[in-house]
Amino acid sequence: MRNTAKITTAVLAAGALTLGLSACGSEDDAGADTSGPLTVAATAIPHAEILNYVRDNLAADAGLELEVKEFTDYVTPNTAVQDGEVDANYFQHQPYLDDFNEKNGTDIVAVPGATVHLEPLGVYSDSLKSLDDLKKGATVAVPNDTTNEARALKLLEANGVITLKSGVGYEATPKDIESNPKDLQFKELEAAQVPRSLGDVDAAVINGNYALEADLSPAKDALVAESPKDNPYGNFLAVKKGNEDDPRIQELAELLTSPEVKKFIDDTYDGSVVAAF
Numbered sequence: 001m002r003n004t005a006k007i008t009t010a011v012l013a014a015g016a017l018t019l020g021l022s023a024c025g026s027e028d029d030a031g032a033d034t035s036g037p038l039t040v041a042a043t044a045i046p047h048a049e050i051l052n053y054v055r056d057n058l059a060a061d062a063g064l065e066l067e068v069k070e071f072t073d074y075v076t077p078n079t080a081v082q083d084g085e086v087d088a089n090y091f092q093h094q095p096y097l098d099d100f101n102e103k104n105g106t107d108i109v110a111v112p113g114a115t116v117h118l119e120p121l122g123v124y125s126d127s128l129k130s131l132d133d134l135k136k137g138a139t140v141a142v143p144n145d146t147t148n149e150a151r152a153l154k155l156l157e158a159n160g161v162i163t164l165k166s167g168v169g170y171e172a173t174p175k176d177i178e179s180n181p182k183d184l185q186f187k188e189l190e191a192a193q194v195p196r197s198l199g200d201v202d203a204a205v206i207n208g209n210y211a212l213e214a215d216l217s218p219a220k221d222a223l224v225a226e227s228p229k230d231n232p233y234g235n236f237l238a239v240k241k242g243n244e245d246d247p248r249i250q251e252l253a254e255l256l257t258s259p260e261v262k263k264f265i266d267d268t269y270d271g272s273v274v275a276a277f
Helices: 044-062 077-084 095-106 146-157 190-202 208-213 245-257 257-271
Strands: 039-041 068-073 089-090 108-118 123-124 139-143 178-179 186-189 203-206 237-240
Touching: 039 044, 039 077, 039 245, 039 257, 044 068, 044 089, 044 108, 044 257, 068 095, 068 208, 077 089, 077 108, 077 237, 089 095, 089 108, 089 190, 095 108, 108 139, 108 245, 123 146, 139 146, 139 190, 146 203, 186 190, 186 237, 190 203, 190 208, 203 208, 208 245, 237 245
Parallel strands: 039 068, 039 089, 139 186, 139 203
Antiparallel strands: 089 237, 108 237, 123 203
16 A cells, blocks of 8 residues: 555665565566465565474475565555566555555455464554543544545544444545544545654554554554454455466465464464454
């Protein structure tokens, strides 16, 4: 969900939310060779951490050579998959992918059976102890990409802060607010920038992965957070359509939804990331 990506020091390429350039062919014939290393794009926390756990602890025994490349935005990982620069990505949920494909003419799909985890969206504040403390005219920062902005507004609605117009779905914006008793002002920012805005706003609705990167815990620091029950925002492994049956992809999907990975998620993130399988 943004512009140029900044790769971590472990990566030597440019991109976002991707795990790397595919070592099994050129960009023009990406996906044709399924015998080389599998390169996956991901954001750092928790996606790359989970992939690195699989690479370091499970992949070798499964005969899988896994390469992980980290990115900091929500756009490049998908464009890199579409262009064949990487084999797969792991960072997004279905509403976001549907919106991305529609707006960009891409044909990226979720790998069946490879929904790995949920990062509960939360409302955070440096100054408030409860949403009830929001004053009239207070400013709330929200992600500016289509699906996560709607998700943020729905979280506020679920907690009685605003009311959205009947029937609005995953594309709701502040224009779709029907009732705003406290006359809240909404500051729309790129998702990665929202945690940095906490000192400048009264409250901020932050994606789980960016909360973790900012040392915020959805389980402990959020004023309110999403419930995992019946939540459509599980994050999954995704590929360009037609590559779902690549045996390397199938092997990684199985490893990502293994008991070992569930235990790693439970032990590492203390409720800030929740296994979805």
